[in-house]
Amino acid sequence: MNIKLGLIGEKLAANHMKNKGYCILDQNYRTKIGELDIIAKKDNSIVFIEVKTRTSNTYGRPGEAVNTKKQKKIRTLSQQYIVCKNLKENWIYRFDVIEVHIMGKKYKIEHIENAF
Numbered sequence: 001m002n003i004k005l006g007l008i009g010e011k012l013a014a015n016h017m018k019n020k021g022y023c024i025l026d027q028n029y030r031t032k033i034g035e036l037d038i039i040a041k042k043d044n045s046i047v048f049i050e051v052k053t054r055t056s057n058t059y060g061r062p063g064e065a066v067n068t069k070k071q072k073k074i075r076t077l078s079q080q081y082i083v084c085k086n087l088k089e090n091w092i093y094r095f096d097v098i099e100v101h102i103m104g105k106k107y108k109i110e111h112i113e114n115a116f
Contacts, residue, residue, distance in 0.1 A: 009053025009100035
């Protein structure tokens with residue numbers, strides 16, 4: 001995937017979450033295992049968000065790329081994040097996917113809560 005396209009999608013997704021009242025805690029949180037795109041907070045929930053950006057559905061919907069292997073990696077990374085940031089047990093943790101469809105100068109965002 002085009003790295004520039006992915007970064008544009010992540011920026012659009014982060015702005016979308018801010019507009020929905022979420023506080024962005026981290027973006028592009030990297031470890032040896034991989035990366036979490038966006039970690040956000042709202043009320044008593046911490047949300048780990050995987051962003052998938054596409055310019056067409058030729059290879060399926062963007063969220064379909066978040067297969068079981070990718071989900072397992074995100075769960076492992078999120079556990080590391082929780083320990084590293086010393087987050088308390090009273091949070092509700094959730095895994096969302098944001099699909100960003102870019103069509104020329106227009107875009108459409110689909111936010112899938114509790115995606116896995």
